[in-house]
Amino acid sequence: MLEESLPVESITGNLETRFIGQRVIYYPRVTSTNELAKQEAQRGAADGTVVIADEQTAGKGRLKRVWLSPKGSVALSIILYPSVVYLSSLIMVASLAVVHSIGAVTGLKPQLKWPNDVLVNGRKVCGILIENSVRGNIVNYAIIGIGVNVNLRLSDFPEILPTATSLSDELGRDVLRLELIRRLLVEIEKLYLALPTGGSIYQEWRDNLITLGKRVHIKSGKTDYEGIAESVAVDGSLLLRHPDGSLTKIVAGDVTLCD
């Protein structure tokens, strides 16, 4: 397998960003990069600090689910201190940056599944977990956690085999993680810095969602919904049209496509 480790200088050296990834904290093996990033943020880490690991032993998904990230994955977390008005856009920033960078590095054409999955050929190749600490209107910190299945043989992981894929499985060859990581950091910064200009990121995110226009089943908390995923709002929530014509705004949930 390519690249057993990721020396910090190989990530930061000549990285074309102003602040994201200018400081990188690397571990061969951690519990969860998001957990470590939170600790760093509480200690006042610089804006844009990245925590990255070759392997996570307790990678986290949403709702206390497990995220598998063995060697060959990319697992990284970015510490940011955004204004509260941008918090709901961070998922758009992160997911579009993943789409752009996978596309640029591999030529594959990823798609987005609301709310936080990146798919290649209908299978999950990347999960994103954003965790915020907010008091009133003050953001203490926001952590963007990104896990990408880069050089993994999915047949080694039967528990996710039916729904997941990796870049190497899709391409039939390994991918340089370093190239993907550097590109991802550049893309995230570009999209993040463009947030105050408004508009375009929401539209591009919406246009990349395979979920829209489809009949879906959504589990949100203890409630199950079924209907047509009609649109998304600028705050990232999903607008679901029910068979009786009514509309529900869903802020978070798990989507299964019915067709």
Ligand code: BT5
């Ligand atoms: C996510 O949760 O997709 C968010 C994953 C975020 C992972 C990153 S890695 C860096 C940072 N540090 C962390 O500790 N976490 C973040 P969710 O939508 O809840 O999806 C979780 C579900 O995806 C699991 O219940 C499995 O079914 C499936 N899954 C687990 N590992 C997977 C993998 N490697 N590839 C594809 N699917 C996976």
